[in-house]
Amino acid sequence: MDQPENNPSQAVLTSEPNAPGAASTVMEARSLKKIYGSGEKSLAVLSDANLSLRQGEMVAIVAPSGAGKSTLLHLLAALDTPTSGTVYFANKAIETNDDDAALAEFRNRAVGFLWQRHQLLPDFTAAENVAMPLLLRGEDFTSALGMARKWLAEVGLENRADHRAGELSGGEQQRVAIARALVTGPTVLLADEPTGDLDEQNAWAVFELLERLHRTLGLTSLIATHNLALAARCDRILGLEHGVLQTRGAAASASKAPGGEAS
Ligand SMILES: Nc1ncnc2c1ncn2[C@@H]1O[C@H](COP(=O)(O)OP(=O)(O)O)[C@@H](O)[C@H]1O
Numbered sequence: 263m264d265q266p267e268n269n270p271s272q273a274v275l276t277s278e279p280n281a282p283g284a285a286s287t288v289m290e291a292r293s294l295k296k297i298y299g300s301g302e303k304s305l306a307v308l309s310d311a312n313l314s315l316r317q318g319e320m321v322a323i324v325a326p327s328g329a330g331k332s333t334l335l336h337l338l339a340a341l342d343t344p345t346s347g348t349v350y351f352a353n354k355a356i357e358t359n360d361d362d363a364a365l366a367e368f369r370n371r372a373v374g375f376l377w378q379r380h381q382l383l384p385d386f387t388a389a390e391n392v393a394m395p396l397l398l399r400g401e402d403f404t405s406a407l408g409m410a411r412k413w414l415a416e417v418g419l420e421n422r423a424d425h426r427a428g429e430l431s432g433g434e435q436q437r438v439a440i441a442r443a444l445v446t447g448p449t450v451l452l453a454d455e456p457t458g459d460l461d462e463q464n465a466w467a468v469f470e471l472l473e474r475l476h477r478t479l480g481l482t483s484l485i486a487t488h489n490l491a492l493a494a495r496c497d498r499i500l501g502l503e504h505g506v507l508q509t510r511g512a513a514a515s516a517s518k519a520p521g522g523e524a525s
């Protein structure tokens with residue numbers, strides 16, 4: 263299959279004079295705070311979340327429901343705006359108040375997002391669902407569909423390309439969602455409990471697929487999960503407690519682990 267282009271989107275990135283450190287840092291969050299609501303009803307979910315993702319790392323976030331995992335992933339993907347703090351991509355600050363078109367470009371090209379619930383359009387075919395991000399960025403229907411079919415083959419679903427998404431099993435739907443997240447050739451994969459709704463066997467199969475794609479595509483991946491056995495396969499594990507990220511352990515084999523600090 264064609265290697266996806268791995269060029270970070272520059273569209274919404276402004277110059278950051280104090281851009282953080284190493285060239286191999288792909289994505290960074292500094293002092294992220296997220297407070298939902300205001301006044302007495304306000305809820306502080308992230309208080310001071312710091313994170314540095316280096317090229318090629320596969321990092322797990324393990325924390326209980328309600329700890330703020332989805333909130334953090336949404337902020338990293340520029341799907342939501344932090345109350346304060348900054349997300350950097352390729353050492354440039356992401357300006358979520360930039361114009362919509364530029365931001366859509368960033369979301370479409372830099373980051374692949376796997377939703378907690380796959381968020382496929384049930385009445386569209388698997389191929390149409392996978393083609394959707396390409397259509398949104400203006401590619402023509404025939405080439406987008408062609409690319410979608412290649413990606414469905416890559417996740418083992420070439421025989422399901424013309425089936426409606428709503429007719430597929432949970433594991434198949436998550437594979438379609440993986441193809442849709444990667445069809446744009448993102449640099450970073452953010453996965454929000456990608457195996458949360460699957461039985462154990464399907465969870466392992468989907469995780470192994472993610473691991474393989476992570477490695478072969480040279481992705482940088484951050485995966486929220488409740489599953490400690492799956493998290494242990496990642497290069498390192500972060501916890502999220504009281505709105506702060508901390509190291510829970512270096513997992514996986516030494517040969518895989520790029521090493522380094524957690525936040
Ligand atoms: N849009 C929102 N408005 C208000 N509260 C929210 C919103 N989104 C999430 N929350 C609350 O923030 C907390 C963290 O949610 P979330 O990030 O979804 O946690 P997790 O993914 O770890 O389960 C929860 O208490 C949740 O109810």
Ligand SMILES: [Mg+2]
Nearest residue numbers: 331332378454
């Ligand atoms: Mg969540």
